[in-house]
Amino acid sequence: MFSKACEYGIKASIFIAINSYENRRVSPKEISKEIDSPQAFTAKILQDLVRHNIIKSVQGAYGGFEIEKETISTIKLSQIVEAIDGNSIYNGCGLGLNICDDEHPCPVHDKFKIVRSELKNMLENTNLEQLALDIKSGASFLKIKKN
Template sequence: MFSKACQYGLKAVIFLGKESAKGNKVGVNEIAEAIDSPKAFTSKVLQSLSKKKIVTSVKGPYGGFYINKEVCTSTSLSEIVKIIDGDKVYTACLLGFNSCDKENPCPMHDRFVEVRENLKKKLEATTVQVLIDEIGLDFFNFK
């Protein structure tokens, strides 16, 4: 449903939220390992999230990435998805046709309007903090 980049972004934000709550800044290597993502890919995703002020990066020997509690409690999953994937999860054709829309629907278009609307509502109503609170570290490749 979401691109790999978006999945990695969501997992990275949750992982950073857990680590930041303990006062830790985390390097890209550790994040990549924890979310089972290639380092270069993780770096690119974190850069996108940093540009939009979702995560913060600190350079230097005591640096790393972190996320503020305020960001976690005020940022919806929909915002993360939009930063990384845009709104195509709500608009793109389920079957991948370029010409599929309300005026020229594919056979699945009308069947999934409600599903897409519900997905959007759920993502908008769920903050990053909700997932941080509900997901255990056992979901990550964390040592």
């Protein structure tokens, strides 16, 4: 459903938020390792997130990526998705057809409209804080740690 870049962007944002709660900035290397993403690809995604004011980049010896604690609860998942993938997830055809609309619907058009609407609702009503706290509490995870 999401592009690979978007998946990585969501995971990176959650990881940065978790560390920001602990007053820790994280390096691109740490992020790419945690989310299993190539480092150069991760760096590009992080630049997009910085450009869209979702995360903050701090230069220098104690630099890295962070999110101001007071803004973590205001960042919606929809902002991250739009920063990386734009709004095509809300408009695209469920079967990938170039032309698919109410006048020329694909076989799943009407059903997919409902799915897109529910997805949009979920993305607009889920914030980064909810996701980060679920991971901190152990209710969900980003990566299964191997012993």
